[in-house]
Amino acid sequence: MVNSGTALPPIVVKVGTSILRGDHQRDTETVIAELARVLSRCWRQGRPVVLVSSGAVGLGSRRLGDTRRPRELSQQQVAAAVGQGLLMASYDKAFGVYGQLVAQVLLTRGDFVSRHRYRNATDTLRGLLVRRVLPVVNENDALATDELRFGDNDTLAARVAVAVAAERLILLTDVDRLYSADPRRDMQASPIHEVRNRAELLSLTQAAEPGGQWGTGGMTTKLAAARIATAGGITVDLADGRTIAVLEGLLQGGNGGTRFQPDALPIPIRKRWLAHGVLPQGRLHLDQGAVKAIEQHGASLLSAGITVVEGSFSSHEAVCLHGPDGEEIARGISRHSSEVVNRIRGLSRNQVTPLLGQPNAACVVHRDSLVLTRSPNATV
The missing domain is CATH 2.30.130.10 (PUA domain)
Incomplete structure (x- = not known):
């Protein structure tokens, strides 16, 4: 448990590009401002929060004048290098309104593969929480090579949640919950409100859509993230991030979307790196x-x-x-x-x-x- 001046363990919130880019009613600045308002209130109430945020490649692509997300890794890295500064500037400004300090933490899978680097990353994250600084975590897309990329921030968020011994992981997405099939294609798809144990999670045969034009996640990566986090004793909520009220309700103890219950006998802390970090x-x-x-x-x-x-x-x-x-x-x-x-x-x-x-x-x-x-x- 992180000693951040409170007895409460942290919550990790992951927000993807599909949420950050907003829509015709809420632009990116509005989405970030709403996140800052809600997460800053969590800190004032004594609940430490880690934010895992996508968006650097998308913001960089727009600033460079591209109309589509680049497919080549080298061009994604260029866009990320441009966009990461824009993303952090927006977060710093939005959280600054509430006097909440933020810090940029860029990680690659290599930071979890090496036991020494894993400890360093964990110590940095926990040190920020102790100082009441909200870490904004993203994959280091500007430098990561193919073999050391997570490829999605859902998996990254789960590993961060394990590293900081979080109580909950909230994955905000552009659907309201997990379904038995893709509800956009199958009218018979039924909602899944709760996944009660590892057996249910492993038996799910959800047909996952590949990531959209601006996203790389999809339901497959969210299920993988749920497996990692719940194995570490962490409750996972998959919920609709298009309305800030959903996140507010979850942070206040509500239950929206799909909840994945943690394993009754989670992997011991000393072995979580071995289970989910190594290659x-x-x-x-x-x-x-x-x-x-x-x-x-x-x-x-x-x-x-x-x-x-x-x-x-x-x-x-x-x-x-x-x-x-x-x-x-x-x-x-x-x-x-x-x-x-x-x-x-x-x-x-x-x-x-x-x-x-x-x-x-x-x-x-x-x-x-x-x-x-x-x-x-x-x-x-």
Whole structure:
């Protein structure tokens, strides 16, 4: 929990480009002014807030005279470099009316992949909250390469919510809630007001529309964000951001849109980075005995249970663990390189120790560096 002069944990609010660009009744400046009014009031009431905001590419494109969002990464980066300053200037001016300080925090996936950089990013966010400064977070689109991009701010918002140990994540979008199908195309689509657990969330087969001309989100990324946040014990609200009254109601304890209930047994704080931050560099396929030992008994992964090694990785890099059916069951940090794991896979402890000349060398992924990804009640 963040010590920001209040016993209340933070709320993370994500607003996308489709909301920020407004409509014929509310332009971008009006939308930002309304957000500033509502979120500043939260701070005055003792509730810290983090704002994850899209919009830099869209604003930059308009300032550059483009009529469409650029498709090439290099041109998106140019637009973001122009638009990010415009976006922050608007937020600074709007929040300044209420005496609320804001700070720009630009992140890439690389800031979550590295344990050291993850801690730095987390410390910065929490430090701002302690000083009663509202962080305005965005992806660093001007510099991020393809492999280190989130590609959407829904996922970024979920990871930020986990990093600051938020109580709630509010995803503002241009639909009123989650539906069983796209309501714009299917007249039989029924509204989903609540997703009660991980099983319901994983079973949803919502047909997600790709992002529109100015957006890159879509329902798929919002469901992915909900999985990340709820696994960390965070309540997620998906709601209509086109009317500020909806956000006001949610911040006052109301329930609008679709609510995703958090897992009853969330992933422990010390393992949340491992579950959602790392980029696995390889895959280890396990026999059924190893899967049972890990999932049911909280065991470490030993060499004897490994059947196949995929990919090239060094020691202390992340790997995915897969069962005989190919499904991912866990992620962890390998104590050995892929070359060494290939040498010892399938071998017993008594065979590995003399081969490598190290005690406990048969332990490939220790349980302290392993987190379940298949089980909703993962606490190993």
